[in-house]
Amino acid sequence: xxxxxxxxxxxxxxxxxxxxxxxxxxxxxxxxxxxxxxxxxxxxxxxxxxxxxxxxxxxxxxxxxxxxxxxxxxxxxxxxxxxxxxxxxxxxxxxxxxxxxxxxxxxxxxxxxxxxxxxxxxxxxxxxxxxxxxxxxxxxxxxxxxxxxxxxxxxxxxxxxxxxxxxxxxxxxxxxxxxxxxxxxxxxxxxxxxxxxxxxxxxxxxxxxxxxxxxxxxxxxxxxxxxxxxxxxxx
Amino acid sequence: xxxxxxxxxxxxxxxxxxxxxxxxxxxxxxxxxxxxxxxxxxxxxxxxxxxxxxxxxxxxxxxxxxxxxxxxxxxxxxxxxxxxxxxxxxxxxxxxxxxxxxxxxxxxxxxxxxxxxxxxxxxxxxxxxxxxxxxxxxxxxxxxxxxxxxxxxxxxxxxxxxxxxxxxxxxxxxxxxxxxxxxxxxxxxxxxxxxxxxxxxxxxxxxxxxxxxxxxxxxxxxxxxxxxxxxxxxx
DNA sequence: TCTTTAATCGTCAACTTGACGATTAACGCC
DNA sequence: GGCGTTAATCGTCAAGTTGACGATTAAAGA
Numbered sequence: 001x002x003x004x005x006x007x008x009x010x011x012x013x014x015x016x017x018x019x020x021x022x023x024x025x026x027x028x029x030x031x032x033x034x035x036x037x038x039x040x041x042x043x044x045x046x047x048x049x050x051x052x053x054x055x056x057x058x059x060x061x062x063x064x065x066x067x068x069x070x071x072x073x074x075x076x077x078x079x080x081x082x083x084x085x086x087x088x089x090x091x092x093x094x095x096x097x098x099x100x101x102x103x104x105x106x107x108x109x110x111x112x113x114x115x116x117x118x119x120x121x122x123x124x125x126x127x128x129x130x131x132x133x134x135x136x137x138x139x140x141x142x143x144x145x146x147x148x149x150x151x152x153x154x155x156x157x158x159x160x161x162x163x164x165x166x167x168x169x170x171x172x173x174x175x176x177x178x179x180x181x182x183x184x185x186x187x188x189x190x191x192x193x194x195x196x197x198x199x200x201x202x203x204x205x206x207x208x209x210x211x212x213x214x215x216x217x218x219x220x221x222x223x224x225x226x227x228x229x230x231x232x233x234x235x
Numbered sequence: 236x237x238x239x240x241x242x243x244x245x246x247x248x249x250x251x252x253x254x255x256x257x258x259x260x261x262x263x264x265x266x267x268x269x270x271x272x273x274x275x276x277x278x279x280x281x282x283x284x285x286x287x288x289x290x291x292x293x294x295x296x297x298x299x300x301x302x303x304x305x306x307x308x309x310x311x312x313x314x315x316x317x318x319x320x321x322x323x324x325x326x327x328x329x330x331x332x333x334x335x336x337x338x339x340x341x342x343x344x345x346x347x348x349x350x351x352x353x354x355x356x357x358x359x360x361x362x363x364x365x366x367x368x369x370x371x372x373x374x375x376x377x378x379x380x381x382x383x384x385x386x387x388x389x390x391x392x393x394x395x396x397x398x399x400x401x402x403x404x405x406x407x408x409x410x411x412x413x414x415x416x417x418x419x420x421x422x423x424x425x426x427x428x429x430x431x432x433x434x435x436x437x438x439x440x441x442x443x444x445x446x447x448x449x450x451x452x453x454x455x456x457x458x459x460x461x462x463x464x465x466x467x468x469x470x
Numbered sequence: 471t472c473t474t475t476a477a478t479c480g481t482c483a484a485c486t487t488g489a490c491g492a493t494t495a496a497c498g499c500c
Numbered sequence: 501g502g503c504g505t506t507a508a509t510c511g512t513c514a515a516g517t518t519g520a521c522g523a524t525t526a527a528a529g530a
Contacts, residue, residue, distance in 0.1 A: 421478075
C-alpha cells in the first residue's frame with residue numbers, strides 16, 4: 001500500500017455532496033443545511049461530507065444521506081451526478097466533490113430534529129437567491145435539477161418521488177413539480193398507462209379523498225419509457 | 236491554505252481517465268495505451284493520469300488528451316463521464332478517477348509515434364477481451380460507450396466524430412458504428428435534414444468519390460435533436 | 471456504354487401526440 | 501337526498517412522425 005511513487009501534488013480531499021429532492025404538496029423541495037463552521041458559516045449548503053478511507057463513493061453518499069436526512073433510501077433513488085474540482089472551489093484547500101442526486105418520497109421525510117438535520121426548502125425560493133449557497137453549490141443544484149427534469153422524461157424514476165403505491169394523479173404532480181410546468185391530465189394518463197410495464201395496477205387499490213377515486217399503481221419492471229415524454233413540447 | 240482541520244483520511248489521489256472514441260472506415264475505435272509500469276504492466280488501459288494541483292478536472296482531461304493522442308480538441312467533444320472510487324480499484328492506494336468521454340474526428344488522428352501515444356483499437360476487439368483491461372477500465376469503457384450511444388440519440392455530438400464538413404452518409408456511418416446497428420439511409424436522411432437547425436448545408440459543397448455526389452453539411456446551431464432518434468426502434 | 475454505388479426524393483399505412491369534449495364517481499354542504 | 505365541486509378516466513380527431521421500401525439521379529469504374 002506504499003504509494004511513494006505516486007505524485008504528491010495529486011493528493012486531494014474527496015467529498016460527496018447531495019442534491020436531495022422531494023415533492024411536498026406539488027412543490028419541489030431540496031434539502032439544505034446551514035453551515036455551522038467556516039467557510040460560508042451561516043450560509044445554506046447542500047448536505048455532504050468527506051469520503052472516508054474505507055468506503056466507496058456510493059457508500060459515502062448513502063451515509064451522508066442517512067446522517068443528514070435520516071433517510072435509509074428505501075424506495076428512493078440515488079445516482080451519481082457529476083464531479084466538481086475547480087481549484088479554488090473550497091478555500092480550505094483542494095477538494096474534489098462527487099455530487100449525487102437523490103429522489104425520495106415526501107412521506108418518508110422526518111420532521112427535522114437536531115442541528116445536523118437538513119431543512120426542506122422550496123426550490124423556487126432557493127433559486128431566487130442562489131447566490132447565497134455555499135461553494136459552487138448553485139451550479140451543483142442547477143445540474144441536479146436539470147438531471148432530474150431530463151431523467152423523468154425517459155425513465156420511471158419519477159416514481160421514486162411517490163409513495164410505493166400511488167395514483168396517476170400523484171405521479172403527474174411529480175412531473176409538474178420537477179418540470180415547473182402544467183401537464184394535461186388526460187394525455188398524461190394515456191401515456192403512462194399505455195406504456196408497457198411502466199405502471200402495474202394494484203388489484204383493488206383505489207385512492208380516497210376528493211374527486212373520483214383513482215386506481216393505485218406501483219412502478220413496473222420497465223425502467224425506460226419509450227418513446228420518452230418531451231417536457232419542451234408537452235402541452 | 237492550511238487545512239489541518241480537515242479529516243486526514245479523506246486525502247486521496249485524483250486522476251482522470253479518458254474514453255476517446257473515433258470512427259475509422261465505419262468502425263468504432265477506442266484509444267488505449269499499454270501500461271509500461273506496475274500495476275497491470277503490459278496490459279491495455281485507458282489513457283489517463285493524475286490531476287495536478289493547479290488544474291481543474293476538465294483541464295487535466297484536456298492535457299491528458301493532448302499528451303496521449305496529440306489531439307488539441309478542435310472540433311472534437313469532451314465531457315465528463317463519471318467518477319470511480321471503489322476502495323481497492325488501484326492497488327497502489329486510494330485513487331478516485333474522474334472519467335471523461337472524448338469524441339474526435341478520424342481525420343485528426345496522428346499516426347501513433349512515441350511510446351506515450353495511444354493506439355486505436357476496434358471497440359469490438361477490445362470488448363471481446365475486456366478482462367485484459369487494467370483497473371476497472373472495462374466498466375469505464377462500457378459506461379463511455381453507453382453514454383456515446385445514448386447521447387447521439389438526442390444531440391448533435393455525433394458530428395464531433397466527423398470532419399467539420401461532412402455528408403449525411405458520413406454522419407450515418409457514425410451512428411451505425413456507435414450503435415452497432417444498421418440505419419436506413421432514406422429515413423436517416425429525412426430525419427437529420429428535416430430537423431430544424433441540426434445541419435446547415437455548405438453552399439456549393441459536394442462530396443467526391445463513388446456514387447452520386449452528396450451535399451456537404453456543417454453542424455447547425457441546434458445541439459438537441461427533437462424528437463430524438465431511437466436506437467432501439469430504428470429499423 | 472453498361473454496371474455499380476450512393477444520394478435523395480416519394481409514398482403509405484401505422485402510430486403517437488396535443489387539444490379538448492364527455493362521462494363517472496366520490497366528497498361536502500345544504 | 502339533491503346539488504355543486506373535484507378528479508379520474510374514456511373518447512375523438514386532426515396533425516405530425518416513423519418504419520418500410522420503391523424510384524430516380526448522378527457520379528465512378530470497367
